[in-house]
Amino acid sequence: MRETSQLPAPGSGAFVFTAQEIRELDADLARRDLLELTMEHAGARVAEVIHARFPTGPVLALAGGGANGGDTFVAARHLHALGREVYVLAQGTRHELAGRMRRRLEGLCPIELLTEERLCAGLSKTRVVLDGLLGTGFVPPLREELTQWIRRINEAGKTVVSLDLPTGLPSDTAGDGSDAERVRADLTLALVGFKPGLLFSEVGEVQVLDLGVPPALLERHAHASCITPEEVRALLPRRVRGAHKGTAGRVYVLGGRPGYTGAPSLTAYGALRAGSGLVALYSRAELPRHPVESMAHRIEDWNALTALPRPDAVALGMGLGEDSVPVARRVLSWKVPVVLDADALQSELRGAGHDAVVWTPHPGEAARLLGIGTGDITRDPFAAARALQLAYGGTVVLKGGPSVIATPGALRVCLAGNPGMATGGSGDVLSGVIAALLGAGLSAPEAAIAGVYLHAAAGDRAYARLGYGLIASDIAHEVAPAWHVLHQASSEIL
Numbered sequence: 042m043r044e045t046s047q048l049p050a051p052g053s054g055a056f057v058f059t060a061q062e063i064r065e066l067d068a069d070l071a072r073r074d075l076l077e078l079t080m081e082h083a084g085a086r087v088a089e090v091i092h093a094r095f096p097t098g099p100v101l102a103l104a105g106g107g108a109n110g111g112d113t114f115v116a117a118r119h120l121h122a123l124g125r126e127v128y129v130l131a132q133g134t135r136h137e138l139a140g141r142m143r144r145r146l147e148g149l150c151p152i153e154l155l156t157e158e159r160l161c162a163g164l165s166k167t168r169v170v171l172d173g174l175l176g177t178g179f180v181p182p183l184r185e186e187l188t189q190w191i192r193r194i195n196e197a198g199k200t201v202v203s204l205d206l207p208t209g210l211p212s213d214t215a216g217d218g219s220d221a222e223r224v225r226a227d228l229t230l231a232l233v234g235f236k237p238g239l240l241f242s243e244v245g246e247v248q249v250l251d252l253g254v255p256p257a258l259l260e261r262h263a264h265a266s267c268i269t270p271e272e273v274r275a276l277l278p279r280r281v282r283g284a285h286k287g288t289a290g291r292v293y294v295l296g297g298r299p300g301y302t303g304a305p306s307l308t309a310y311g312a313l314r315a316g317s318g319l320v321a322l323y324s325r326a327e328l329p330r331h332p333v334e335s336m337a338h339r340i341e342d343w344n345a346l347t348a349l350p351r352p353d354a355v356a357l358g359m360g361l362g363e364d365s366v367p368v369a370r371r372v373l374s375w376k377v378p379v380v381l382d383a384d385a386l387q388s389e390l391r392g393a394g395h396d397a398v399v400w401t402p403h404p405g406e407a408a409r410l411l412g413i414g415t416g417d418i419t420r421d422p423f424a425a426a427r428a429l430q431l432a433y434g435g436t437v438v439l440k441g442g443p444s445v446i447a448t449p450g451a452l453r454v455c456l457a458g459n460p461g462m463a464t465g466g467s468g469d470v471l472s473g474v475i476a477a478l479l480g481a482g483l484s485a486p487e488a489a490i491a492g493v494y495l496h497a498a499a500g501d502r503a504y505a506r507l508g509y510g511l512i513a514s515d516i517a518h519e520v521a522p523a524w525h526v527l528h529q530a531s532s533e534i535l
């Protein structure tokens with residue numbers, strides 16, 4: 042599970058790039074004669090951060106044969122200029138720009154060929170290791186010598202700062218969880234944006250460095266972008282002075298069966314705390330713990346739904362069991378906005394959805410919907426979310442730490458949230474939050490983006506108060522203050 046401290050503050054509007062997208066961005070920068078400047082900027086920023094965070098002691102800089110090594114030569118030059126003792130061990134390079142950066146360093150501080158013996162000697166004398174061996178150009182599997190060096194670095198117990206990616210971590214997919222074949226970094230300084238591998242693997246702290254690349258270029262080449270509090274704040278529905286409960290959104294929650302009565306109640310709490318004017322629960326079971334502010338109806342036969350007035354939004358599937366597919370088909374025919382969750386996430390519903398549907402699978406449910414293994418989902422959540430959206434339509438929320446959203450036009454990721462939220466029922470609360478936002482008039486992509494962020498921000502508030510002992514209803518209750526803070530905050534304090 043991801044530690045709360047690992048990702049940057051959720052305010053970060055950072056982008057995410059795959060290795061191929063970085064190659065395309067670099068080619069674009071090169072055409073504009075900006076690539077060398079960008080590498081210079083990268084090295085300067087890395088040196089600045091290292092000097093600020095670890096102000097004393099020698100630095101051992103390890104430079105590989107590609108541009109990751111080139112950045113490292115630049116960082117070493119800037120650290121030297123800051124008066125730091127720097128020792129550089131480098132592989133040979135055929136990379137033109139990296140070679141130029143190496144020549145600019147030669148004569149200022151020692152550069153020696155990287156061998157295991159020199160690495161061990163260097164590690165014994167240093168305070169900080171700058172890992173610039175492999176970045177986005179890493180093509181697995183690791184060559185044998187790299188495996189040995191990584192082992193030495195990890196065994197030395199020094200502070201390790203990785204440049205762009207911890208060496209050995211694949212750029213585009215989650216690492217396999219084994220630490221043996223990648224550098225265990227204390228801090229990774231990611232250039233221009235996250236790489237998917239940094240979001241979905243256990244990698245320590247990550248800081249994204251702005252390299253002064255024009256935002257339009259970043260946007261053009263990016264794979265995904267992080268949800269910002271500012272955009273969520275702008276999306277949150279505002280009530281007019283004359284609002285009444287009927288205009289604030291009427292949500293139906295269809296779920297539960299004998300023995301499974303908690304889930305729809307948690308969804309109702311989520312919807313109420315996210316501002317629904319009226320929440321009605323329909324279930325074939327008695328729902329003993331539902332919020333008293335909601336209306337719970339036990340129904341014998343789902344055909345009774347036909348006689349009900351159409352709501353503004355529906356959340357469907359939590360604890361509903363095998364009734365889910367026929368009930369979902371009926372509700373989808375109403376063409377009102379719907380959140381499909383839990384038992385309603387079935388492949389029989391492929392083709393039955395519409396634009397105003399939000400599908401909210403966790404990786405197990407996503408695997409069921411796509412007919413592949415859960416490992417295939419968690420290895421590349423962006424690809425999985427996109428594949429689900431293409432297959433099922435609407436908007437897809439692939440839950441996890443972090444959650445990913447695929448809308449018809451974009452991939453988004455939510456940096457808020459924490460492992461304390463890995464507790465039964467927290468996904469049920471999310472369905473209620475999204476349904477409330479749909480009921481208040483947000484589109485499916487908007488409700489998914491704002492709902493996932495609000496739910497995660499509520500989870501962070503609950504974690505701050507309760508730590509890993511937080512339970513799903515705590516998240517539901519924190520949705521209200523999370524919303525309120527966001528609603529009231531001026532943009533300066535977001």
Ligand SMILES: NC(=O)C1=CN([C@@H]2O[C@H](COP(=O)(O)OP(=O)(O)OC[C@H]3O[C@@H](n4cnc5c(N)ncnc54)[C@H](OP(=O)(O)O)[C@@H]3O)[C@@H](O)[C@H]2O)[C@@H](O)CC1
Pocket residue numbers: 063066067076079080083105106107108109110111112136174175176177178179180181182183184187204205206232233
């Ligand atoms: N816009 C940006 O963000 C900017 C990004 N920039 C930087 O560019 C970096 C990407 O640079 P890159 O493409 O040169 O690749 P990089 O990571 O240095 O690796 C290549 C080296 O690795 C080697 N190698 C490969 N596989 C291997 C294996 N399995 N086992 C062992 N070795 C292996 C390969 O060896 P070869 O195959 O050539 O023998 C070659 O020597 C990126 O991470 C960032 O730091 C900045 O400079 C400027 C702007």
Ligand SMILES: Nc1ncnc2c1ncn2[C@@H]1O[C@H](COP(=O)(O)OP(=O)(O)O)[C@@H](O)[C@H]1O
Pocket residue numbers: 042043403440441442443444457458459460461462463464465466467468469470471496
């Ligand atoms: N490590 C984590 N970091 C961030 N969010 C998490 C983490 N673990 C779980 N969550 C969030 O908690 C919720 C869990 O949902 P789900 O697995 O459907 O739970 P349940 O089925 O018990 O309701 C999702 O919104 C997910 O994003």
Ligand SMILES: [K+]
Pocket residue numbers: 109172173174175176203204205206207208
């Ligand atoms: K690296």
